[in-house]
Amino acid sequence: xxxxxxACWPAPACCNADFNEARLERYLVLAHAAGITPVVVLTKxxxxxxxxxxxxxxxxxxxxxxVALNAKSGDVAALAPWCRAGQTVVLLGSSGVGKSTxxxxxxxxxxxxxxxREDDAKGRHTTTARYLLPxxxxxxxxxxxxxxxxxxxDVADGIDVLFAxxxxxxxxxxxxxxxxxxxxxxxxxxxxxxxxxxxxxLDSWRKLTSEEVTNSxxxxxxxxxxxxxxxxxxxxxxxxx
Ligand SMILES: Nc1nc2c(ncn2[C@@H]2O[C@H](COP(=O)(O)OP(=O)(O)OP(=O)(O)O)[C@@H](O)[C@H]2O)c(=O)[nH]1
Ligand SMILES: [Mg+2]
Ligand SMILES: [Zn+2]
Numbered sequence: 518x519x520x521x522x523x524a525c526w527p528a529p530a531c532c533n534a535d536f537n538e539a540r541l542e543r544y545l546v547l548a549h550a551a552g553i554t555p556v557v558v559l560t561k562x563x564x565x566x567x568x569x570x571x572x573x574x575x576x577x578x579x580x581x582x583x584v585a586l587n588a589k590s591g592d593v594a595a596l597a598p599w600c601r602a603g604q605t606v607v608l609l610g611s612s613g614v615g616k617s618t619x620x621x622x623x624x625x626x627x628x629x630x631x632x633x634r635e636d637d638a639k640g641r642h643t644t645t646a647r648y649l650l651p652x653x654x655x656x657x658x659x660x661x662x663x664x665x666x667x668x669x670x671d672v673a674d675g676i677d678v679l680f681a682x683x684x685x686x687x688x689x690x691x692x693x694x695x696x697x698x699x700x701x702x703x704x705x706x707x708x709x710x711x712x713x714x715x716x717x718x719l720d721s722w723r724k725l726t727s728e729e730v731t732n733s734x735x736x737x738x739x740x741x742x743x744x745x746x747x748x749x750x751x752x753x754x755x756x757x758x
Pocket of ligand 2: 629662
């Protein structure tokens, strides 16, 4: 995606059993790491009261736009601010959340959509390629295949943006190397006790940071091994027989 054009990243999720805060947080970290504005779109608002899902999504990031709608109805005007000329929209989310349905409603296109499984509301990976579609307001939309698993690597910046409030608080902890668990003078634990911060967010911050560090170290190690092999091969080629 061209960096020059303002882009937004609606991360559709459903107002049903498939709604998952931890998964949404991963999309948000990825978007922030890429310098893209995330917008959470809660589809299937016709199937359940969207209010608790909207509140849960808003709790993931202060001030983030969260839109609940019925992607099938064609009434997607609430997304107009992100679909204007010069803007690019990428739909990202699990299979079956309604990305292609939303893409069709926004663009007037006819991308294939697929039914979800009845027992757990999961999709069947209907879309298998990426599609670029022009939007009537002048922007562009990219529909993508459903994400199966999202492993985070090299996104430390994105984690810092999503958890900026906790990082700010941590600056007031008594100890520089505070782990925000049982240390005296921990500003993060104080905020949790005062009800200003959800303990779940601290847990997510820890989990995502640790996963990111492990994955990034594994990536560096793999690159170093690959570079070592390459150097040995080219040295062998240069060696006179
Ligand atoms: N009731 C209702 N059904 C919806 C809504 N959005 C999508 N659906 C239905 O959900 C199913 C999956 O929709 P798709 O648009 O194919 O989902 P997708 O995210 O593109 O799925 P993949 O291509 O597999 O990644 C289809 O049966 C849609 O008709 C909605 O807002 N309300
Ligand atoms: Mg699709
Ligand atoms: Zn602390």
